[in-house]
Amino acid sequence: MRSSSERFGLIINFTDSLPALILLQKFFAFQPFEITMQPIRAGERIYLILDHHRKWIRTANPTQQFHSDKGFIDFKDVIGKHPGQTFLLSPYHRKVAILRPLLSDFIFHMKRQSQIIYPEDIGSILIYGNARPNSQILEAGTGSGTVTGILANFSQPDGHIYSFDIRESALKQAKKNIEHMGMKEHTTVDLGNILEKDYNFENINFIMLDLATPWLAVPRVKKYLDPVKGRICLFSPTLEQVKKNINALIQNQFQWYKTFELMKRFYQVKQNATRPLGRMVGHTGYMTYGAFSSVDKKLQEIGFDDLYSPENLGNLFIYAQFTLDRKILILTKDRSQLQQILTLWFQNTNNITFQDISNNEDMEDFSEVAENQDTSEFDIICLDNCFSEPLFSKSIGILTQTPPEE
Ligand SMILES: C[S@@+](CC[C@H](N)C(=O)[O-])C[C@H]1O[C@@H](n2cnc3c(N)ncnc32)[C@H](O)[C@@H]1O
Known part of the structure; x- marks a missing residue:
């Protein structure tokens, strides 16, 4: 079992009972729902997050280091690891989280x-x-x-x-x-x-x-x-x-x-x-x-x-980067409107998995859904109009656009 910081994903609650689209990003510990992403490659752009104010996008060049006023890391130590992990900066032991930036981050x-x-x-x-x-x-x-x-x-x-x-x-x-x-x-x-x-x-x-x-x-x-x-x-x-x-x-x-x-x-x-x-x-x-x-x-x-x-x-598309090159899991009910809209919009939905959870709204059943589903390497999980209190509070609890712990 990996440590919780290695599990990574994006949860979106897309429901009409909320005043706005709520995006829950980005790294979370979710038992037993484990999501892994492709490890970071040499030369890839990565997103380093120290706290709310200090964030950087850099290229993971194996021969170079990342430097900040709170310390440094060698990019070679990051390459091959899963996005969502935290790393200690030398010599001050401050944690920096490393993600794969979305285009909305890049802007x-x-x-x-x-x-x-x-x-x-x-x-x-x-x-x-x-x-x-x-x-x-x-x-x-x-x-x-x-x-x-x-x-x-x-x-x-x-x-x-x-x-x-x-x-x-x-x-x-x-x-x-x-x-x-x-x-x-x-x-x-x-x-x-x-x-x-x-x-x-x-x-x-x-x-x-x-x-x-x-x-x-x-x-x-x-x-x-x-x-x-x-x-x-x-x-x-x-x-x-x-x-x-x-x-x-x-x-x-x-x-x-x-x-x-x-x-x-x-x-x-x-x-x-x-x-x-x-x-x-x-x-x-x-x-x-x-x-x-x-x-x-x-x-x-x-x-x-x-x-x-x-x-x-539009918000969903941009902030979750809902593009056909990304693997998307949508937990939905009764072939929802969202499913119909996405099918019409994209035509080709090969990378989108629609999982009907009409009768599976509580956390235990959701875990069952997760177990029956190969969740490895999904980039996005979208909770479509399924306002499940336990599921939602759990999601909020694990929400972190927040910086890593001190
Ligand atoms: C506000 S900026 C566009 C910003 C862009 N939408 C973005 O988000 O990065 C407006 C641009 O229009 C260009 N521009 C002004 N008149 C133009 C014209 N007649 N033909 C083409 N570009 C023009 C300006 O040089 C300027 O770079």
Whole structure:
């Protein structure tokens, strides 16, 4: 039996009875549910967490060391170990946890050459933009490459994103960031002014515009879009811009359009003191979406707009990195809406295991489910709409985005 710190995974409780999607990340001791992940390889990017404030993403180079003010470790001691373990820094014996970074972690650590779009907004861009696997995507401006790298990841295996910016300096940094995200092959990033240059694109599935005057680009880029299913997103921080964006969509025959912004409120979760934190993210930018026809009817029929809102689904996709190259276990009830939505979204669900737990909601039965299931090497476990008090409290108890013990 491995020590508890070696068990690793991601639990998500995705239920309509909670005010928000709760993501429980990342390493936990769960008896007897044991999850292992691929050991860390030489040259891989790793996420080192000392405490809430001190976190680093570094390359595990076997000939180098990681140094901080609290001590150092040799990367060679980390290589071959499972993510989720803690290591002692020499000479001060402070513990550092080592994880495999998700793209959402990477966003907060990468070097920037511009204002960026944050994961929550990217989650909804993904869903409202209908940026599914194999999508062809056009973007301007690239900025720091944040949206580029993430959309590229979600459009795998055969999708591609073409991204343009007018600034060489932005492109230089964006290319490095995209390479760090492992998305170089899925992107074409180039110098170009979307307001002036004509391209030969056709049947693009999604166009993403994040520049100061996106409305000016609409008449030129609309011809690149798939005339039936194509979608566009115009991201702008002010309402003055939003008005112009909507006018441009109306004048250019977009039948369906929608504008909203997302606000993010964090929660303090403590025994008898669970409440919102005083500070919140009140404004990032307005997202205006346009399409030539109404939203996907099949998704609507499943109830996509009520129980599993696109925003929640976007959050789930981004923060759990719900991509087809990751192994996902979903504990669900009665072929749930989530199962139907994911099947429709991904088409190919070979890497997703749906385990029906309709009659297995308490902890013991859950353990049985776990025993009957080969759980080795799952990257994500998702508790879909199964609010089981023991299971949930156990999950909360083992939750650690928190740093390792002192
Ligand atoms: C806010 S940044 C984009 C950030 C990006 N979405 C991210 O999250 O990393 C806006 C970018 O648009 C670029 N830009 C401005 N006008 C443009 C144009 N006409 N064509 C292409 N890019 C443009 C700017 O140089 C800038 O890098």
